[in-house]
Amino acid sequence: MARSLKLEETGFLNQFGDLPVMQVRFNFYPPSSRTEVFGVKPHSDRSGITVLLQYREVEGLQVLKDGAWYTVPVIPDALVVNLGDQMQYHYVKYDWVGGEFADNDKWDIQSPVHRVWTNANKLRLSFALFSKPEAEKEIGPVYCFIDETRSRLYRNVRNFTAFNYECFQKGKVALEEVRI
Numbered sequence: 001m002a003r004s005l006k007l008e009e010t011g012f013l014n015q016f017g018d019l020p021v022m023q024v025r026f027n028f029y030p031p032s033s034r035t036e037v038f039g040v041k042p043h044s045d046r047s048g049i050t051v052l053l054q055y056r057e058v059e060g061l062q063v064l065k066d067g068a069w070y071t072v073p074v075i076p077d078a079l080v081v082n083l084g085d086q087m088q089y090h091y092v093k094y095d096w097v098g099g100e101f102a103d104n105d106k107w108d109i110q111s112p113v114h115r116v117w118t119n120a121n122k123l124r125l126s127f128a129l130f131s132k133p134e135a136e137k138e139i140g141p142v143y144c145f146i147d148e149t150r151s152r153l154y155r156n157v158r159n160f161t162a163f164n165y166e167c168f169q170k171g172k173v174a175l176e177e178v179r180i
């Protein structure tokens, strides 16, 4: 990712610390004849990067974009790669300078909100691999070249995963809580 953004290659990696965490979650969604049942309620991942395998051909995952929900198609043996909140930390805000906004596209690092529906007849399985910085590592924007055109969006935090989980349980959005 760093390379494709033409940035120093180890910049993102350094944020993960010496003891980064790889956590695997096996998601099991039994069929439910009730309509409109969430397997997982809307959330963004608390990881840096998530790699997901949607097992067999059972859809259910949806991503929110511009106010609409889109179903993520299941392509056999394909992995879904998703950016989590700990990558969105590197997103910086471009300020209005000299009458125009600087180009924000290449910094559009966002952790999408997604949810999972259960199916009426089929059970669904998915396997998610979450790659996270080491817990005690303080995270903050790596490539936040703060100057007159760019300002940071989030304050630094330690133990973001635990903080995010606490917020999730209280129905709060972690990134909103650390927004400056």
Ligand SMILES: O=C(O)CCC(=O)C(=O)O
Residues within 6 Å of the ligand: 025, 027, 040, 045, 052, 054, 060, 061, 114, 116, 125, 126, 128
């Ligand atoms: O089951 C899925 O497709 C996604 C699960 C998910 O969003 C998660 O485990 O964080």
Ligand SMILES: [Fe+2]
Residues within 6 Å of the ligand: 043, 044, 045, 114
């Ligand atoms: Fe997720």
